[in-house]
Amino acid sequence: MVNDFFEVIRPGINTTFQDNGRNNLYHIGIPFSGAMDTRNYKLANSIIGNKIYSPVVEFAYQGPLLKYKGNKINFVITGDVIFKLIKKDIEVYGECYESYSLEDGDKIDIISTNKSVYGYLAISGEFDLKFQWGSCSVNTKANIGSNNGKKLEVDQKISISKINSNLTKKKLNYTNTRIEKIRVIKGTNYDYFSEEGKKNFFEKEFTVSKLSDRMGMRLEGQNIKNIVDTNIRSEGLIKGVIQVTADGNPIIMLSDHGTIGGYPKIGVVISADYDKLVQISSGSKIKFQEIELSNAETLFKLYEMETQKLILQTQ
Amino acid sequence: MIKNISNLGDAGLYCDFGQEVDKETNSKVIKYFESLKKKKIEGIINLTPSYNKLIVSFDLRKINFRKLKKIVENLDVDKGQPRPIKRIEIPVCSDDSFSLDIERLEKKLSLSKEEIYKNFLKKEYFCYMTGFIAGMPFLGDLEKNMRANRLETPRVKVPKGSIGLTEQFVNVYTFESPGGWNIIGNTPLNLFDNTKEKYPNLINPGDIITFKQISFNDYKNYGE
Numbered sequence: 001m002v003n004d005f006f007e008v009i010r011p012g013i014n015t016t017f018q019d020n021g022r023n024n025l026y027h028i029g030i031p032f033s034g035a036m037d038t039r040n041y042k043l044a045n046s047i048i049g050n051k052i053y054s055p056v057v058e059f060a061y062q063g064p065l066l067k068y069k070g071n072k073i074n075f076v077i078t079g080d081v082i083f084k085l086i087k088k089d090i091e092v093y094g095e096c097y098e099s100y101s102l103e104d105g106d107k108i109d110i111i112s113t114n115k116s117v118y119g120y121l122a123i124s125g126e127f128d129l130k131f132q133w134g135s136c137s138v139n140t141k142a143n144i145g146s147n148n149g150k151k152l153e154v155d156q157k158i159s160i161s162k163i164n165s166n167l168t169k170k171k172l173n174y175t176n177t178r179i180e181k182i183r184v185i186k187g188t189n190y191d192y193f194s195e196e197g198k199k200n201f202f203e204k205e206f207t208v209s210k211l212s213d214r215m216g217m218r219l220e221g222q223n224i225k226n227i228v229d230t231n232i233r234s235e236g237l238i239k240g241v242i243q244v245t246a247d248g249n250p251i252i253m254l255s256d257h258g259t260i261g262g263y264p265k266i267g268v269v270i271s272a273d274y275d276k277l278v279q280i281s282s283g284s285k286i287k288f289q290e291i292e293l294s295n296a297e298t299l300f301k302l303y304e305m306e307t308q309k310l311i312l313q314t315q
Numbered sequence: 316m317i318k319n320i321s322n323l324g325d326a327g328l329y330c331d332f333g334q335e336v337d338k339e340t341n342s343k344v345i346k347y348f349e350s351l352k353k354k355k356i357e358g359i360i361n362l363t364p365s366y367n368k369l370i371v372s373f374d375l376r377k378i379n380f381r382k383l384k385k386i387v388e389n390l391d392v393d394k395g396q397p398r399p400i401k402r403i404e405i406p407v408c409s410d411d412s413f414s415l416d417i418e419r420l421e422k423k424l425s426l427s428k429e430e431i432y433k434n435f436l437k438k439e440y441f442c443y444m445t446g447f448i449a450g451m452p453f454l455g456d457l458e459k460n461m462r463a464n465r466l467e468t469p470r471v472k473v474p475k476g477s478i479g480l481t482e483q484f485v486n487v488y489t490f491e492s493p494g495g496w497n498i499i500g501n502t503p504l505n506l507f508d509n510t511k512e513k514y515p516n517l518i519n520p521g522d523i524i525t526f527k528q529i530s531f532n533d534y535k536n537y538g539e
Contacts, residue, residue: 023360023361024352024359024360024361024362025361026361026362026363026372026446027348027361027362027363027364027444027445027446027520028445028446028449028450028515028516028519029445029446029447029448029449029450029451029489029507029516030449030515032360032361132509132512133512141448141449141490141492142448142449142490142507142509143509144449144509149509185322185324185325187323187324188321188323188329231465233336233365233366233367233368234365234366234444234447234453235363235365235366235367235368235370236363236364236365236368236369236370236446237363237370238323238324238326238327238361238370238372239326239372240324240326241323241324241327258446258447258448259361259363259446259447260363260365260444260446260447260453261447265323268323268324268325268327269324270324270325271324271325271326271375293322293325293380296324296325297325297375297379297380300325300375304376
């Protein structure tokens with residue numbers, strides 16, 4: 001019998017369960033999914049003392065308001081997030097990367113992300129979730145994953161199947177940094193675009209459209225002129241690919257992207273910058289910088305080492 | 316057999332099998348796909364075969380472009396038995412409420428509605444690939460007089476089950492989704508079952524597909 005659970009008083013805009021995503025399913029049309037900002041996802045689990053790829057609650061912009069019922073448990077929030085912990089009549093603002101304890105009747109009010117998009121909530125225990133293809137990650141489009149493949153809804157319960165015995169509190173000193181330019185490797189259809197279009201792509205600013213979501217980030221502001229064909233034969237896509245649609249606007253493929261696409265690819269965001277990319281909120285400006293493959297590989301190694309170092313600090 | 320291998324970003328390998336889109340090229344793609352899948356190479360995250368390309372995405376912590384390229388270049392492509400081919404008949408209802416773009420096609424192709432359906436229904440189609448959304452099959456080929464471009468402005472929502480045409484291809488929207496294909500009907504048949512983890516797709520690359528027209532009444536009572 002499940003005694004420990006959250007009651008969803010307010011679900012937030014786009015709150016889903018996520019983990020490390022699914023592999024080897026693109027060929028049947030199922031995207032990778034998984035937590036958008038991998039570093040913040042891993043840090044949430046490591047601070048709370050879980051296995052690094054355990055399921056977490058991911059929210060975007062406005063997060064959920066949750067009421068806890070059950071035995072004492074710890075939670076942590078990562079990202080750049082404004083949230084309150086409500087105990088009886090006392091309300092306190094919480095700090096990200098610091099674990100807090102929750103007791104029967106306490107509430108977590110995740111008010112919003114701060115100049116960023118995604119945040120993560122992890123608990124010192126296990127959510128009671130259904131796994132599909134080895135992952136709990138919710139893909140709302142194909143209704144795959146836990147919670148019947150849906151976002152959190154008002155009044156639903158989130159059952160907790162296990163609480164860890166060790167409830168030591170931890171804190172990590174970490175601040176999310178932003179980078180001025182997102183680095184990009186030239187795409188396989190780079191030559192489809194006019195000289196001016198290519199120049200604009202790497203020199204001018206774009207604005208992130210409010211039509212962006214877990215599938216893709218749409219950009220506006222510069223028209224990238226195509227001089228060959230606005231369609232290619234549909235072919236596979238990967239995370240970070242920047243397609244330019246017939247109207248000349250770029251769209252960047254994010255974790256829930258369609259597995260196949262038919263627009264020319266002007267570039268691909270490097271792996272080292274992906275976590276930073278997904279955190280750029282709608283209405284914000286974005287600029288790109290060209291980079292060679294070998295440099296991109298080195299930058300990723302450095303980024304991974306930095307993540308590992310942060311994880312070690314929480315042990 | 317691969318014409319060119321290049322990198323797609325820092326965590327993707329892009330195999331180009333040439334410009335042609337036909338069964339022969341596609342079966343080469345599928346052979347490489349099956350062989351690589353069987354080899355279970357450490358670090359490969361996903362393999363996406365399409366008409367004439369194979370894209371491999373990988374975990375940059377475990378392998379890199381240079382190493383993977385070498386593996387693919389030296390791959391001993393499987394000469395073994397190909398996957399058994401299925402023949403599948405898809406019921407399609409052409410009721411006016413489903414055939415959203417039939418008037419557009421009548422104009423573009425200079426054919427009557429009856430002629431369009433007659434041409435569409437008499438052909439057998441080959442499944443080149445599945446994807447975009449879960450389980451969506453890309454089928455071909457339509458006769459030359461049946462080929463039309465995508466809609467100028469794609470729909471924000473194409474209903475689940477819609478049958479769409481574009482250029483030489485036919486597809487079935489397995490879920491409600493944005494899309495720009497010319498919709499000529501709808502099928503009550505479910506092509507993707509996420510409760511079946513092993514084989515969620517009804518149609519797979521290489522399968523042969525035919526369409527059979529059903530009445531609106533049969534559509535409503537389908538599966539009962």
